[in-house]
Amino acid sequence: MDNFKQNLQEASGFLRTAERNMFSGKNQEAVELLNKAEALYLELLKANSADLQVKSLFSKMEKLRKDLEKKGVKTFEGGKAELPFEVNAHLQRIKEGILSNNLDYAKREMDSFYSRFAGPYTDLPEVKEMKSLIESKEKAEQDKQWEKDMDKAANIEKVAEHEHQCEEWRLKFQDVGYFDGKAHNTFELSAHFAACRKAIAIVNEYMTVEFSMESDITLLDMVADTKRRVEAFIPNYMQTTNEMSSDIKERINQHIIQLQNDTAWTNDDSKMPLFTGQADMTALLNSIEEMREVCAENKDAFKDMMMIYSTLQELNVERKEIRSTRIRMKPEVMSLEEGKPLQDCAIEALKKNNPGIVVLKSAVVKNWDPKFEEGWEDNTQSKWVKRNFRQSTVQIAAEVTKGDLRLFNMYIEETLNPENKYVNTRSHIVFDEPMKVENL
Numbered sequence: 001m002d003n004f005k006q007n008l009q010e011a012s013g014f015l016r017t018a019e020r021n022m023f024s025g026k027n028q029e030a031v032e033l034l035n036k037a038e039a040l041y042l043e044l045l046k047a048n049s050a051d052l053q054v055k056s057l058f059s060k061m062e063k064l065r066k067d068l069e070k071k072g073v074k075t076f077e078g079g080k081a082e083l084p085f086e087v088n089a090h091l092q093r094i095k096e097g098i099l100s101n102n103l104d105y106a107k108r109e110m111d112s113f114y115s116r117f118a119g120p121y122t123d124l125p126e127v128k129e130m131k132s133l134i135e136s137k138e139k140a141e142q143d144k145q146w147e148k149d150m151d152k153a154a155n156i157e158k159v160a161e162h163e164h165q166c167e168e169w170r171l172k173f174q175d176v177g178y179f180d181g182k183a184h185n186t187f188e189l190s191a192h193f194a195a196c197r198k199a200i201a202i203v204n205e206y207m208t209v210e211f212s213m214e215s216d217i218t219l220l221d222m223v224a225d226t227k228r229r230v231e232a233f234i235p236n237y238m239q240t241t242n243e244m245s246s247d248i249k250e251r252i253n254q255h256i257i258q259l260q261n262d263t264a265w266t267n268d269d270s271k272m273p274l275f276t277g278q279a280d281m282t283a284l285l286n287s288i289e290e291m292r293e294v295c296a297e298n299k300d301a302f303k304d305m306m307m308i309y310s311t312l313q314e315l316n317v318e319r320k321e322i323r324s325t326r327i328r329m330k331p332e333v334m335s336l337e338e339g340k341p342l343q344d345c346a347i348e349a350l351k352k353n354n355p356g357i358v359v360l361k362s363a364v365v366k367n368w369d370p371k372f373e374e375g376w377e378d379n380t381q382s383k384w385v386k387r388n389f390r391q392s393t394v395q396i397a398a399e400v401t402k403g404d405l406r407l408f409n410m411y412i413e414e415t416l417n418p419e420n421k422y423v424n425t426r427s428h429i430v431f432d433e434p435m436k437v438e439n440l
Contacts (some may be wrong), residue, residue, distance in 0.1 A: 091113070192233075238298055297375070354400065357398050360440060
């Protein structure tokens with residue numbers, strides 16, 4: 001049984017016993033029990049002033065008090081016996097309202113007292129004291145409510161500031177961008193790497209910020225997701241860079257295997273050892289260099305690529321050195337008179353792209369080879385053209401720099417015009433190789 005029900009039962013029991021005592025002439029005992037019931041009534045009034053049983057208890061108390069007053073028995077502590085029962089009872093109700101902090105009830109009873117007993121009873125010190133007490137309590141309640149309103153307004157402002165702070169951080173985390181370390185190309189992987197560094201900086205900054213209240217669920221989810229992706233990034237990044245470097249190493253290794261399998265030249269001086277061309281070597285080196293930045297946290301992968309590339313370079317240098325000892329100009333196939341215009345054209349084209357080069361020897365090594373081709377004139381595909389031409393090859397031994405002798409293979413071409421004459425002789429470098437001077 002809870003305290004409310006227990007107090008209600010005890011108060012009702014005190015009233016029943018007090019009523020029996022009054023009928024038996026035990027008036028003082030009845031007043032004591034009535035006061036005990038009143039004390040419990042005040043507790044009940046604080047707990048639930050709207051309860052019907054509490055209101056019924058008050059009515060029973062008032063009836064018993066009235067019956068005792070009619071017998072001339074004083075029932076109020078500090079009350080005045082000369083005051084009529086109705087006045088004393090009304091004052092008691094006002095007092096109970098004040099004691100239970102039910103100011104609305106006390107004010108209503110006070111207003112009712114002033115309208116029922118206007119005159120000498122309203123000038124009683126006790127009435128004035130209770131009226132002043134009601135006003136002071138009401139003022140205190142108003143002050144308390146004002147403080148609550150101010151606190152509420154401050155809290156609203158605090159919530160608004162907090163929401164603004166959360167929004168700023170949501171935008172910061174949104175601005176990080178996506179990253180997972182799984183992009184298999186250097187451009188995207190570099191972007192992922194930069195985004196991860198940015199995310200780490202923002203998370204570290206976020207951890208130092210004090211929020212006035214708990215962050216909203218959206219921001220907390222963004223922070224948790226960013227932390228999770230940062231934590232997963234390094235393993236993903238390491239695996240990705242290892243896979244990308246393995247692809248490059250495999251490409252290099254294919255060239256190495258090709259060179260290692262080329263052994264015919266080792267027992268036959270007439271054969272030339274193979275080597276990896278400069279275009280392929282440049283392409284491989286560029287692929288490695290593209291990996292330099294993304295391998296900032298995986299230096300072993302970059303080191304491995306450079307090591308296997310160095311192996312290919314060494315094989316290439318070895319083979320080129322051997323080739324240079326076996327490189328000789330092919331036999332000339334044209335007379336001096338017929339071949340000189342071709343040689344002059346080739347030498348002019350060579351010097352144009354290599355200022356300062358010193359030509360030591362030149363020869364036409366391939367007879368004219370007639371050709372025919374047809375196709376669109378340009379990308380607009382507006383004109384179909386047919387062309388007859390012939391091509392040949394000139395070899396030029398030249399010193400590029402002091403001690404650097406090279407044999408250049410030059411392409412020569414002439415176009416057959418409508419008058420059935422070859423015109424517009426032009427030339428360009430096909431390839432070149434180092435050559436020993438004694439092989440001239």
